[in-house]
Amino acid sequence: MPPRKGLSRGEMEVARIVWDLRQASVRQVLEALPSDRDIDFTTVQTYLRRLEEKGYLNVRLDGRTRIYSPRVRPQTVIRESVEDFVDLLFAGDAMPLVKHLVEEQKFSPEDIQHLRQLLDRLEGECDNDT
Template identity: 50%
Template sequence: MLELSKNRSMANSELEIARVLWGLGKATVRQVVEALPDHRKRDFTTVQTYLARLEEKGYVKSEITGRVKTFTSRVRPASVIRDVTNDFVERLFGGDSFPLLQHLIRQGDVSAEKIRQLRAMLDELEQPSEPTTDD
């Protein structure tokens, strides 16, 4: 089982670095720095610090081959999204996600296509699951 730090929440800057690493798969600090968007500051030492923090928290692991240290993610993006979203909903809405859904739908720029997809998802959730048979 993956062991994460008790202080496992990610700061926005750490999340940005993690997203770059997810895109790269495996990377050195320099490769992460170079992959950052142009509008972001590309400071080697800062990126190195963020990667070290992510490693401390259990999100990232490193491997040294010769003189080269590479980093890879230890968690899938979906699990981070789940954790961050759950934390956000708990802090802002007391754990009730429905007010967040209402806000996103009412305040967001939701296209007709997105509404169709949402309707299909809701219809799917309302359908009773079919019992499976063992043949």
């Protein structure tokens, strides 16, 4: 049912960089990767090519250089990935994941406050829904 094939780990890694840069050549992506990420130019090339094949990126030519740009919004990819992940690990029920995150990750008091506000807002919307 998902319209696109899923992204592998490496593909996601470079896709995130293209999202950040809004558009990028192979070399630009390579340079944007964390310096401790020791990876070959051609490996990045392959990821970009596959991302384009899978429909996640657009490509245009600038001289003899391919410039890649997003074709699917990150929001969409993130939504699909999260859904997938929740299905896989928690049988589709997101609550345990939220609880896990809130319990395990040490959020700052500011974050917690932020979350509380988010919950308030949500509850308000619920009222309006019904």
